[in-house]
Amino acid sequence: MAELISYNPADGAPVGAVPITPAEAVPAIVARARAAQPAWAALGPAGRRDALKGAAARMIEAAESAGRQLTLEMGKPLAEGVGEIRWTGRALLDELDEMVEAFTPERVADRHTRSTLHYDPLGVCAAITPWNFPFSMPHWMVLPALMAGNTVVLKPSEETPLTGQAYADLLGADLPDGVLQVVHGADAQGKALVAADVDLVAFTGSRAVGRQIMAAAAGRLTRLILELGGKDPLVVLADADLEAAARFAARNSFRNAGQVCVSTERIYVPEPLADRFVDLLVAETGKLKVGPGTEDGVRVGPMVNARQRAHVLAQLEAAEAAGAVRRCGGEPGDGAFLAPAVLDRVDHSMDIAREETFGPVACVIRVADEDEAVRLANDTPYGLGAIVFGDEARAEAVADRLRAGMIGINRGVGGAQGTPWVGARQSGFGYHKGTAGHRQFAQVRVVSRAIPRGER
Numbered sequence: 098m099a100e101l102i103s104y105n106p107a108d109g110a111p112v113g114a115v116p117i118t119p120a121e122a123v124p125a126i127v128a129r130a131r132a133a134q135p136a137w138a139a140l141g142p143a144g145r146r147d148a149l150k151g152a153a154a155r156m157i158e159a160a161e162s163a164g165r166q167l168t169l170e171m172g173k174p175l176a177e178g179v180g181e182i183r184w185t186g187r188a189l190l191d192e193l194d195e196m197v198e199a200f201t202p203e204r205v206a207d208r209h210t211r212s213t214l215h216y217d218p219l220g221v222c223a224a225i226t227p228w229n230f231p232f233s234m235p236h237w238m239v240l241p242a243l244m245a246g247n248t249v250v251l252k253p254s255e256e257t258p259l260t261g262q263a264y265a266d267l268l269g270a271d272l273p274d275g276v277l278q279v280v281h282g283a284d285a286q287g288k289a290l291v292a293a294d295v296d297l298v299a300f301t302g303s304r305a306v307g308r309q310i311m312a313a314a315a316g317r318l319t320r321l322i323l324e325l326g327g328k329d330p331l332v333v334l335a336d337a338d339l340e341a342a343a344r345f346a347a348r349n350s351f352r353n354a355g356q357v358c359v360s361t362e363r364i365y366v367p368e369p370l371a372d373r374f375v376d377l378l379v380a381e382t383g384k385l386k387v388g389p390g391t392e393d394g395v396r397v398g399p400m401v402n403a404r405q406r407a408h409v410l411a412q413l414e415a416a417e418a419a420g421a422v423r424r425c426g427g428e429p430g431d432g433a434f435l436a437p438a439v440l441d442r443v444d445h446s447m448d449i450a451r452e453e454t455f456g457p458v459a460c461v462i463r464v465a466d467e468d469e470a471v472r473l474a475n476d477t478p479y480g481l482g483a484i485v486f487g488d489e490a491r492a493e494a495v496a497d498r499l500r501a502g503m504i505g506i507n508r509g510v511g512g513a514q515g516t517p518w519v520g521a522r523q524s525g526f527g528y529h530k531g532t533a534g535h536r537q538f539a540q541v542r543v544v545s546r547a548i549p550r551g552e553r
């Protein structure tokens with residue numbers, strides 16, 4: 098059987114391999130999932146929680162070894178790789194309880210009618226996931242899908258098949274056969290899964306592939322949850338704490354080598370503050386140690402592969418040719434390394450200001466005022482996250498004018514416990530977390546009857 102080999106982006110060495118699933122085998126895998134679904138659904142939310150709860154301890158115990166494998170596979174610093182798995186394990190029991198509640202029937206009544214809202218399984222769910230958070234991205238989709246009573250076929254990214262497999266092994270050790278299966282491969286396997294007899298496709302990945310999946314799903318009107326890319330702006334207001342803003346920008350532009358869907362990719366700074374801000378940002382960037390994720394103290398690892406780096410380099414070159422000024426970084430190293438770059442005097446007409454970079458580049462765009470910042474920040478097809486730094490009341494007023502699903506004020510975009518992870522516009526539809534997020538994996542069924550006159 099052909100193998101999918103996973104390579105270490107720090108040095109090109111093979112990390113391991115999995116058997117590729119022939120695309121022709123996908124319909125039979127989906128049929129197996131369908132056969133397993135009624136018995137899984139019959140367990141009810143509490144029964145399903147019991148079948149999944151053992152995964153919490155397994156994940157925590159495996160965090161060191163599986164986290165090391167994650168880092169070798171895609172490059173992020175070891176503490177972040179281990180943390181991704183440990184935190185998934187630590188949060189699991191609470192998530193299961195939250196999901197039991199979300200999928201338990203609810204009563205709603207008015208004067209005349211008593212209704213029960215049931216949250217039924219949809220059937221078979223396909224989960225197609227990216228490589229940048231190769232453990233937690235599958236988890237965000239697979240767990241609510243299973244807890245809703247669906248069976249799941251997961252296709253992890255071809256860049257991180259070992260971590261995808263580790264996730265399924267750790268989560269699924271106590272599950273009945275056919276409840277959680279993995280398909281390994283690239284776009285051919287993803288396409289086969291979307292074309293198969295599935296009831297829901299939950300996808301996290303690029304806008305381009307999201308568009309292909311939506312077109313392919315149209316024929317069968319398959320339900321979709323699409324979490325797509327971003328081009329997140331950071332708006333620095335005239336009264337912002339510039340040092341804090343620069344510290345945040347360096348962290349949020351270069352974390353995971355800039356390969357986070359909510360990475361800060363564009364920074365709008367009032368012209369009078371721009372020289373100082375750029376100096377601060379360059380100084381903060383200089384503090385970040387670049388190297389293999391397994392090395393002590395490294396904050397920025399390699400990019401996931403040379404192809405993704407070539408895309409970033411092409412955007413950088415085009416921007417410089419059009420007048421942007423590179424203040425630091427941008428030099429390719431061995432493996433898939435790219436030194437974190439700060440690009441000043443970026444113009445909104447440049448590709449790098451409008452299309453997702455997904456690499457370690459922070460672009461500074463000098464603006465005349467707040468209105469110009471808001472107008473430019475909103476002028477991309479994306480709308481995932483946005484950040485505003487400045488006096489809180491003013492920043493909140495600016496947040497009301499930004500078209501994004503999640504906005505952070507003087508901090509990152511992550512919301513309080515129970516709030517969803519959500520994109521606006523072409524950053525996708527469907528979202529994760531919180532009761533409403535979980536319920537997207539279920540079919541709502543409303544059963545109603547009249548309230549007898551005497552009981553009204």
Ligand code: NAD
Pocket residue numbers: 225226227228229230234252253254255282283284285286287288291301302303304306307309310324325326327357358453455481518520524525
């Ligand atoms: P990608 O779109 O290239 O691939 C994602 C997955 O889709 C992979 O498993 C891939 O094999 C599969 N695939 C490719 N073509 C397919 C097709 N035609 N049909 C079905 N499946 C197909 O994305 P990537 O490079 O793995 O991940 C990076 C992207 O993910 C970035 O755009 C990033 O912003 C986005 N992302 C978004 C979020 C979010 O929450 N919105 C989170 C993480 C990543």
